[in-house]
Amino acid sequence: MIIETLTSPVILFFILGFFAACIRSDLTIPEPFAKAMSIYLMAAIGLKGGVEVASTGFSSELLSAAVAGIALGFTLPILAFFLLRSLGKLDAIDAGAVAAHYGSVSVVTFVTAIELLTGQGMRPDGFMVGVMALMETPAIITGLLLARAYAKKTELPSGASDNRDGGSSLIHEVLTNGSVILLLGAFAIGMVAGEARFEPIKPLFAIGFNGVLCLFLLDMGLIAARRLLQTKKITVPLASLAVLLPIINGSIGTLVGTLIGLDPGSAAILGVLSASASYIAVPAAMRLALPQADPGIYLSMSLGITFPFNIIFGISLFAALANFLAKFIG
Amino acid sequence: MIIETLTSPVILFFILGFFAACIRSDLTIPEPFAKAMSIYLMAAIGLKGGVEVASTGFSSELLSAAVAGIALGFTLPILAFFLLRSLGKLDAIDAGAVAAHYGSVSVVTFVTAIELLTGQGMRPDGFMVGVMALMETPAIITGLLLARAYAKKTELPSGASDNRDGGSSLIHEVLTNGSVILLLGAFAIGMVAGEARFEPIKPLFAIGFNGVLCLFLLDMGLIAARRLLQTKKITVPLASLAVLLPIINGSIGTLVGTLIGLDPGSAAILGVLSASASYIAVPAAMRLALPQADPGIYLSMSLGITFPFNIIFGISLFAALANFLAKFIG
């Protein structure tokens, strides 16, 4: 499967972007265009998931997958936090911030995995989009609690930054996060509209999808490589953890998915979600809630190392693991 | 029809955006992307109208609809102006500016109406696109004349702002307005190219149309709700007028359309055009010609109240009225 992955145009565009940044080409994707593509991808994936659930109906797997996703979101940061402190030598603030990223999810990794798995006959269930949306934010809370519990008093934000509305504004920010609203909203629209009413808007959202994903991954390749080249904050232990954490979390996620009875495709996706690290929602929340944490560390790890690792190796790995576990356990 | 409207993805995306802004989500559509979508929508609607006229040929309805549209554009602001002064308690400057908005048209309301009417077997004539373009600007002139006639000397712009080139530059601005040029230009291209030459570019402009409209209305929902939440200028009488004026103007427009012999779909569209209020072309012209008028008032009314009202209720209303009048009069 890894060779099929590496000859897929979607992945080749990512590699092209990565390569272009490495030879320091001036190729850039205008930021509003990248944001537009990400809005399009989220709306499309949400709609398609919702339409699918509308035609298959609710199933018990949907509920157990949702509960498992939320539970993983809350608990995965704990292991990550202690590994980051012990092996990674990070202080509590930075470790909490990084752990929150690894407990949350990357939408583009998810979307790419859906495409690759579908291409190989392991199409995940439509409701996994909803599960992804639910997994975006719980880790933020765990990460913050860990940072606050273990940080020395002097390291914590003082004065204006952790005043009363600091906490409530963060909770508000987390619950009304743009990508969560868009994903769940498009999912709901897909469910309300159903297959028939989806027809007129299908061409844009279904036909254009793969091509847009190519251009978006071209940009992600540029961004990931530029992050890696610029950073001065990534030690060897941290770089290793940026590969180790997705392997650990992804294996846990795939196992949990198999145990709660998901089909191999959906279990693999739960693994990919667990393995992936956020680089949009969580960084913004961390900048607000833990401004002392160093963005150089969490962005370089999640965007510069974990994202490419998952795109190129992780997805194939968890697909193989899910197939293996399905035979073994099933 | 109102239930069909409320379960259409196009409208659901508008509601999603409105809802997201109400819970103060940080979801935003990058401005250049929104502008790109509006250019796309205008080019597509112009092209389709032109191609249609190329295949059906000119008809006498085309001419009478054009004359009716221009006449409505010039006269509708007059009633609005006096209602805004008496009921709305606005001074002459603000009343003139708001009246100009309600005499002009909203392209997106038009486009949404075309989609909804087509979906219900009431497809309007292709030439109505041309009528819309002609209705964009006459109201600006009426609104300005009213403001100048009724404003006290001291309220009017002094010194540099109403100097010689002020007037001529406004007329130039009105005649060369970007959206008018694009709509009429695409209409002309559609007519010159005809069905056969339109074929190669049809996929982008025809197939993608509905999906782009969804994303654009998502943005309009965000903008409309944010306008409403921010504003401190809207009194109860003004809010009522923002619902009353579209009902009055829309009914007049539908009636005129029926009387000049348009089919119900086209009569309904003439009603929708009359009911809709501009929020792109006219605000820019007013900022230039009547800088003393308060943008907080005219944008909140047209964007925050009238636009949502028309999208959700107005279109269905004028469709029903057109069907009723067709039976009654026809």
Add this chain to the structure above:
Amino acid sequence: MIIETLTSPVILFFILGFFAACIRSDLTIPEPFAKAMSIYLMAAIGLKGGVEVASTGFSSELLSAAVAGIALGFTLPILAFFLLRSLGKLDAIDAGAVAAHYGSVSVVTFVTAIELLTGQGMRPDGFMVGVMALMETPAIITGLLLARAYAKKTELPSGASDNRDGGSSLIHEVLTNGSVILLLGAFAIGMVAGEARFEPIKPLFAIGFNGVLCLFLLDMGLIAARRLLQTKKITVPLASLAVLLPIINGSIGTLVGTLIGLDPGSAAILGVLSASASYIAVPAAMRLALPQADPGIYLSMSLGITFPFNIIFGISLFAALANFLAKFIG
């Protein structure tokens, strides 16, 4: 063929943009949207070329076309340079900068030519995309060498601007230029992926192509006309050269293409490439390497005159010439 050209929607949109700018309409295409379209067009044209080469295999024409293209890129600026100095009365710096533009290529002219030729049954070979990418940069080197050889000492950049890293950074800039990387990268992806793997991304890149080209040419029309209207630097001899140079270079290119055995469509495209003048890659390189050269001259000539000339007349001209030469020589 010129009438077919003038009624093609692609060209009509260019004319619409040109006209809108001439009547000083405020119509504008947001810059990030224009950049997004140009990235899309380059990715699409690269992919399609690569996929085609993957299915037809390498041919000897590919190699000779590549060699011819590079040779033309290096040599065409020489004639241009001396014409610009003698007829155009430019100094060596400005003449070198302008010559570099005319030796390089315009991607949009190429893409438009592909569309027009394909529409008339003269579909060029897929590998011509690669040839275009190779022709983007050689002329920069020739132009610089000419400027340096003929400029007086005092005219040349002094101090910080031509220090050691100036040269190496220019060579780097030229080799890693974003559009070259994107074109060649997409070409390579198309070759690796092949027809079957191209299928899922084909809808976006193949179906939307013509429509996007329309909107892009609308913007080019606006830009070209605004350039022309703003400029105060274009003398009658320079304006004449901006028409003469594409005719000369395009005839040379078409002849060379025919002589090395290309089919008429591909020979015409080599003519179009030779005739076209860069307005993205070369201006940026010149601003860096020859900051004393006046952008008002080279942008007005290439963007304001040569681009419209090629789009409206040049392409038809070289197509006719290629057909004529094919009969005469073949």
Add this chain to the structure above:
Amino acid sequence: MVATVQRKRIEILVDTPLVPRIIAIAKKIDISGWSVIKIASGGGRDGRWDHDEITGAAAKSIVLMIASEEKAGSFADEVAPLLESHGLLITIGNVEVVRGDRF
């Protein structure tokens, strides 16, 4: 050290549709150039305002001009009547301009 001259740095915060009017005034009193910077968002007496809108009427810009003290004064005089009606905000600061004799 390289020669500098003392000039005024004029910053005018204005609704984007009115920028041409400001520039017309600047040209009238022969100010040599101007630069426009887009404002992303802002707020004032009317409360928060955001630029993420398709209606360009609400967009705001800063017009930046470097000019001599004399021209800056004439400019302020010319533009003052528009202050209220157009909602302008005009600030004038001192800067040294490197080799700036042409301004």
Add this chain to the structure above:
Amino acid sequence: MVATVQRKRIEILVDTPLVPRIIAIAKKIDISGWSVIKIASGGGRDGRWDHDEITGAAAKSIVLMIASEEKAGSFADEVAPLLESHGLLITIGNVEVVRGDRF
């Protein structure tokens, strides 16, 4: 010549996600308004940084405020504790504001 008053021009360079926090402080001490300008790219102790990213967390902005000397002082006092943790850069300059009594 038209009347001007002396005011402070405060410029705060800050990560975009933290802009609301700066504005909240400005409102607390009753500064009449603010304008936000987007930074396209930049660099500091961490080396070059570029804005072309989809992760808004790395975006930077300038918050520009015109205020009286007194309010500018209170603002600087209020915001100083955040300087280190939030990586702010705050500059205060003198400007003349045309008819600026309301600031």
Add this chain to the structure above:
Amino acid sequence: MVATVQRKRIEILVDTPLVPRIIAIAKKIDISGWSVIKIASGGGRDGRWDHDEITGAAAKSIVLMIASEEKAGSFADEVAPLLESHGLLITIGNVEVVRGDRF
């Protein structure tokens, strides 16, 4: 009141493709950082110019740097030879920087 130090605010208006050259000079004389702001449109001796172009060659930017008087002087000296050929506009103003000892 919080401590401030006196620094120079350097603003260089330059064609965007030449920004890296300006930054290279700033680094050479060890200026601690810089911020780049995009100019939306402008005009000078050449008449009106607009940024809405796909050819990046015509884009313009402002490079903003806070530096000590000494470094600002060295910077001006270094950059002066480029003034004519590169069409730069350089202004230097005074600002107070809050807790700005590192600049």
